[in-house]
Amino acid sequence: MGGKINLGPTPLLFPTPVVLVTCKSASSRPNIITIAWTGIVNSQPPMIGISIQPPRYSHDLIRNAGEFGVNVPSRDLLRIVDYCGIVSGRNVDKFKETGLTLMSSEKIKTPLIHECPVNLECVLRHFLHLGMHDLFIGEIVATHVDESAVDSSGQLDSSKIDAVGYFSRPRDYWSLNERIGVHGFTGGHR
Amino acid sequence: MGGKINLGPTPLLFPTPVVLVTCKSASSRPNIITIAWTGIVNSQPPMIGISIQPPRYSHDLIRNAGEFGVNVPSRDLLRIVDYCGIVSGRNVDKFKETGLTLMSSEKIKTPLIHECPVNLECVLRHFLHLGMHDLFIGEIVATHVDESAVDSSGQLDSSKIDAVGYFSRPRDYWSLNERIGVHGFTGGHR
Secondary structure (H helix, E strand, O other): OOOEEEOOOOOOOOOEOOEEEEEOOOOOOOEEEEEOOEEEEEOOOOEEEEEEOOOOHHHHHHHHHOEEEEEEOEHHHHHHHHHHHHOOOOOOOHHHHHOOOEEOOOOOOOOEEOOOOEEEEEEEEEEEEOOOOEEEEEEEEEEEEEHHHEOOOOOEOHHHOOEEEEEOOOOEEEEEEEEEEEOOOOOOOO | OOOEEEOOOOOOOOOEEOEEEEEOOOOOOOEEEEEOOEEEEEOOOOEEEEEEOOOOHHHHHHHHHOEEEEEEOEHHHHHHHHHHHHOOOOOOOHHHHHOOOEEOOOOOOOOEEOOOOEEEEEEEEEEEEOOOOEEEEEEEEEEEEEHHHEOOOOOEOHHHOOEEEEEOOOOEEEEEEEEEEEOOOOOOOO
């Protein structure tokens, strides 16, 4: 068997999602921040975590509003995903610059991004200071999916979405290829 | 533009990683649990979160040991990934059943899985009860990578790993296709 190299402490994980988080305080315009430090943290009630550095413009917007949107992009939005992770909403109206379409939420005040095939409305439930980043944990109170990505049973059909994955090191975006199995396919047999 | 369907509160995210977490208390044999509720939560110091339901055998092993390993699998391990998410370590010695090779850690006592191309040694720093799941946040104190997956600059080459992604709904495993961009490729230009 081959050898291993110790890279030292590294935030290395793959594939991570890479999502467009929307946020808005009472007095601000809506903003968008790209986040790869995200994951589902609870099934019931459904909750998602996103981590943001305190100096980022979106950090205080979310803290003040107590809510945020998570918009899961498809591959055709890759340039926008990259752009919204680099530019600050302090200086730029990202909805205006990207031409993305504001979509009203049902349970929160923060708008969502219509072009993303999946949108989650989140209410902030926990906040944890960790170091360079703070962790925001939101309860998912509504989930919107493109009509065209839903199958006849009313559930998401993953094959109808051209998803984007991320390698946190060396920081690159990947497309997905094909479904290689469904959860439980082994039936617990080796 | 097409319409949207509201699925109600759903833990829907993609692609998520799907990892093999190793754990061991002072008196137990080493165990493996498959986790998709995971994500990087902090860059400096690097930290990762994993969420586990309290009744699961691994939950108390990690709580008691105060540490765990995260082993990121490649596609050839897919059957094992699925199997380790279904069977309980209370009844089965998963290392024995799967034939996976124990690999010693450098900074913690919990062993890792040699066959996985990336291995993270994690020390428990935060514990948060959320509902159906508890969130364990571990500081990544060492990162091991297959020699064959490292490029000449000593960093991971993502194209040398056949990664597995997961859709949390409808719960299926996906292979990755190709690198479609590197972080920052837009240079902040639309």
